[in-house]
Amino acid sequence: MNMTSARDLYPRHAQLPPPSRVRFSPLPVSDTRRGEMVHTADGRELILRGIEPGDVAAVQRCFKRLPAQDVRRRFMHAMSELPVSMAQRLCRIDPELEAAFVLIDETVKPAELRGVGRIFVDVASNTAxxxxxxxxxxxRIGLGALLMQRLVDESRRRGLSEIWGYVLMENRPMLQLCKELGFVAKMVPGEAGTAQISLKL
Ligand SMILES: CC(C)(COP(=O)(O)OP(=O)(O)OC[C@H]1O[C@@H](n2cnc3c(N)ncnc32)[C@H](O)[C@@H]1OP(=O)(O)O)[C@@H](O)C(=O)NCCC(=O)NCCS
Incomplete structure (x- = not known):
């Protein structure tokens, strides 16, 4: 049985990377019982925590708000809806092989999911x-970088040798974000328009 608690999955303080123009300005962060409080430079607050089975409805509402382009960039193909079975699967992770962090906006009711980052471990290659x-x-307020950095940290904590992902070549925001975090990109043979980006750990 896996005894890893959610508290063990991430350190006590979230470090939100500031935008490049204010890269070295510290951002206030604090701990709460519900997770880590993230304060963005423009004054918004979110809770960062591990995903939970009870997040299914929030995941589905978040999916409904996504523009088609973001759906395609995230799932690598068009999807008109997120079936409940898939939402349940995304929220009920196997902690041995997966980690998923969510950014929850508790200033609205019901609380809404504003971001999510996840890794899936490939045991054979010791990568995620x-x-x-x-x-x-x-x-554009540093949340993508925060989630990516958390995934890199989690992969390192697990002793993995590499973290990687597929990104559409037209997805300039993601390619730029990954470049800033030190990832390198290479073309995927036989998959025109898709890059594999990776970071050795
Ligand atoms: C890609 C994505 C995760 C970026 O998230 P984000 O919260 O905007 O990222 P950040 O605010 O942390 O941006 C960090 C850096 O990435 C780059 N970046 C992010 N968005 C950008 C954009 N639209 N244009 C150019 N550069 C961009 C910038 O260098 C930025 O730093 P800066 O704001 O100081 O200039 C977000 O746009 C997204 O969810 N897209 C849809 C899903 C997707 O593409 N997922 C990736 C494949 S799994």
Whole structure:
């Protein structure tokens, strides 16, 4: 049985990377019983915590708010809806092989999911595949970088040798974000328009 608690999955303080123009300005962060409080530079607050089985409805509402382009960029193909079975699967992770972090907006009722990042471990290669998503109205304030950094840290904590993911070549925001975090990109043979980006750990 896996005895890893959610508290063990991440350190006590979230470090939200500031935008490049204020890269070295510290951002206030604090601990709460519900997770880590993240304060964005523009004054918004979110809770960062591990995903939970009870997040299914929030995941489905978040999916409904996504523009088609973001759905395609995240899932690598068009999807008109997120079936409840898939939402349940995304929220009920196997902690041996997966980790998923969510950014929850508790200033609204019901609380809404504004971002999610996850890794899936490939035991055979000792690597992890990542995915990340930030709701459009919450982009460009450092949340994508925060989630990616958390996934890198979690992969290192597990002793993995590499974290990698597929990104569409037209997805300039993601390619730029990964470049800033030190990832390298290479083309996927036979998959025109798709890059595999990776970071050795
Ligand atoms: C890609 C994505 C995760 C970026 O999230 P984000 O919260 O906006 O990222 P950040 O605010 O942390 O941005 C960090 C850096 O990435 C780059 N970046 C992010 N969005 C960008 C954009 N639209 N144009 C150019 N650069 C961009 C910038 O260098 C940025 O730093 P800066 O704001 O200081 O200039 C988000 O746009 C998203 O969820 N897209 C849809 C899903 C997806 O593409 N997932 C990736 C495949 S799994």
């Amino acid at each position: 595949e990542f995915s990340v998503l930030v709701e459009h109205e919450w982009t």
